[in-house]
Amino acid sequence: MTTESRTGPAPAPTGPLSSIDYSEQIPNNVNLAGDRRLQRALEGWQPKFLDWWKALGPALPTKDVYLRTAIAVGRDGWAHFAHVPMEQYRWGIFLAERNPDRAVSFGKHKGEPAWQQVPGEHRAALMRLIVVQGDTEPASVEQQRLLGATSPSIYDLRNLFQVNVEEGRHLWAMVYLLHAYFGREGRAEAEQLLKRNSGDLDAPRILGAFNEETTDWLQFFMFTYFTDRDGKYQLGTLKESAFDPLARTCEFMLKEEAHHMFVGTTGVQRIVKRTAELMKSRGTADIFGCGGIPLQVIQKYLNFQFSVSMDLFGSEQSTNAGNYYSSGLKGRWQETRRKDDHVLLDEVRTMTYVENGEFREKEVPVLSALNLDLRDEYVADCANGVRRWNQELEDAGLDDRLVLPHEGFNRRVGVYAGHHVSPNGEVLDDAAWQACVDGWLPSAADRQAVASLMVPEYEYGKFAGWIAAPQTGINDQPVEFDYVHLAEEGIA
């Protein structure tokens, strides 16, 4: 259960009963059996995907995992739970149901019927958007492949794997679009998605944040909270796309993404809860010695992950983003609920920037600042989780609080790049920054200390000492449920 105020809990399955062709190798609701071209393309791609999964997917050997599998988009269950061997997970292709009356809701094509085919005019841009989105999906699986070895519980291990298989399915979703709508170039790009690998010096993932190693579970939860949330917002803009198959694909992916948000929100929350307990009982903030993660270190991890995720939104002012919008390729978050003309040719907004060591504001055309618009939505959303984490501190009777750093803190992209801004929003010179940065961002020593706490706990129902147990299990199962059967029983 999640309390995300913007998305709400993962929505209950609705809609008509859809017919699924289980006889096919690839579960789908896109009539794969009737599309000779797509079938051949995907069947050719699937073995390569499985090879990739075996080589770069989760490293910890398991027999099976209690996973949710999307087997349909309709009411008969996209939330279907069972123990399945991960390599037999049914990665399939699901698009939200088609609305035959859907019209383009923004940009110069506003009011025209949504596109069922890629217009040649937008082929290159659409393919680029899909490739960049698709590239992030397998990247996080690669980044997280070793985490199973240090899982704080079987419950968390299962959540990790759930996130991993769903990222795999999201890769499938993007590959489907590439295969179905972009011909041989699309197929070549789909192959490249498996050839680029996170952190690979020769063929890295496209976006920087996806080449960073996930060193420990605190970072994993922060990643899931902040970086996957960027993904959620990107999907939210693609869900508005005039290209209907992309819109429907992303709409369904967003439902799954809600689970990742849940893992991040509750993961950090449980760490904060445990930290608060230890701080209270030991009467000190320095709790590394007693097996907890100090709040200051949590804050540093938060600072880091928030700031690198902010960079993923790109420059505040972007011609590409404006073109994507005007052309109908990519909308705004909750486009249809916005109360404006959805064309934005005359709208302006203010933008903060740094000049001569201080913050200034200027008016810019909204169309040129759509990345900023999306990032503002994201920041507001991020604040909700922080409030929730602080509730644990308050409940424990502590005065300490976690905060989101200033939007200009530790930025490499956009108007703040090249400037030093402290977490509470002061513009600093080089020397002042260097003097303080270790107090704001995790140092090697911090990471080392956190890593030293990361010892696996594979006994059902038990949890590592630096994280609290969740209140409930998955799918109404108890917390001690056997969510994962490891390949070698007794390892715990």
Next chain:
Amino acid sequence: MTVIETPDHAEDDVDAAALTVLPDVEFDTAPDRYRHFKLDIDGEVATLTLTVDEDGGLVPGYQLKMNSYDLGVDIELYDAVQRLRFEHPRVRAVVLTGGLERMFCAGANIRMLAQSSHAWKVNFCKFTNETRNGIEDATANSGQTWIAALNGTAAGGGYEIALACEQIVLIDDGSSTVSLPELPLLGVLPGTGGLTRVVDKRLVRKDRADLFATRPEGYRGATAVQWGLVDATVPRNSFAQDIARRAHEAAAASPRTGTQGVELAPLDRRETDAEISYPYVIARLNRSARRAEITVQGPAARPPADAAGVLALGVGYWPMAVTRALDDLILRLRTNETELGTWVLRTEGDTDLVLAYDAQLRELGDDWFVNEMVHFYKRTLKRLDVTSRSLIAVIEPGSCFAGLLLELALACDRQYMLDGVYEDVDPAAEPATIVLTESNDGPYPMGNGLARLQSRFWGRDELSSEAMAKAGQRLGAQACDAAGLVTAALDDIDFEDELRIVLEERASLSPDALTGMEANHRFVGPETMETKIFGRLTAWQNWIFIRPNASGPGGALRRFGTGQRGDYDYRRV
């Protein structure tokens, strides 16, 4: 012809273009319908006399005074050039002269240029250039020597027509001159190769060419002869005699054979809003997608046994019928369908039959009619090369891109070939093949003097040689792909979608930038007079045309005839 409204004072190009509904231009005419030319045949010498009907402009709004011309006049000139070659095998010299006193030709009509849209001017220049090149081609390849008998002043485009002739004789009457007054008077360049031919063909020194092109009144006979601007200057009393002598000398030296001509009967063309069709050529006009789908059909039967059989068929002989149709189609689409920015070229028919005709054109190459056809097809392909449209060849089962027809595909900017067959349409079809022949290795050169295959593999002769080593073989999609003869060989799973996306994408790009890019890519390698005219001259001229110094409200082209000079922005760009 459509009667249209033209504003009295066109403010600028955009307005003129917006307000002027351009007529659909017809290129069909015949000597008995000429309004501006008179064609007299006297044995081996023909005389073509230009007497422009002042009120015979193609578009209202200007009078064609002083033997000035517009597109309509030039369409007649083109028709005459063609008929002389096909209908008059006995004619071995052509005298081009004027029917007015003291004025041979004043060039393109300035008021016409001033009121025309940019696109109209550009297309007009292209067509007139092609006609001038055709005159030179007749001299070079048909044994029909053109002699300009300038019985009065030849100004601007008038002198440029003369430059296309093999000899230029200017009357020595103390006042007639040759001149290129465009730059000083109109602030533009001579648009039909004048600058290029003065230095490259007439071999006039650079500084003299500079003097000539900036002096509006030009030069009289003595200087003109001394500098090489004309070959001779002859007094009025012996002018006719001198011209006749030159004509007969040229005729005597001509290798031209043939007695019985081939009548260029009116084309059997059918038109609807969505289609233009001829026997063997059909163009479907897809206006919403902004493209024309052109299909050339192969022959229905084997060629006749010999040259006599070919001549008997005349315009019905398959290569002749295809060439005439293509020539007309290209001109019509270029002039009347400017929004159809992409031409998709296909062929359909029996490859063996195409090869039989292809071989016959070579075997009977000494026959005058066959020779004319080969050069006509060559010129038509050159028209395609300089056409400002994206050209895409689609090679599918049932196509017959072999030999001379393969030149069409090679003229295209890209070639898409289906590998295999359309499984869902006709799984039993024969997969498409193409066949190279000697026709692809020289007889149909581009403006740069190279075969299209050589141009394709410019600087990599081994690739053309390797391809030509496969001449005569039926090359399937994979072989074509490997030999670099096609852009992409795709199976039916990808083909349709890929093609759709390619065409849609193409149609969405800037038409101006595409024209520039295509022209840059098509003409690799050496410069010739033709490539200079269609590249260097045209690009500069088109730039000058749209600059305010020419076509702005105070531009020289606009102001001509108002008594005011051009009001220039003197900053150099």
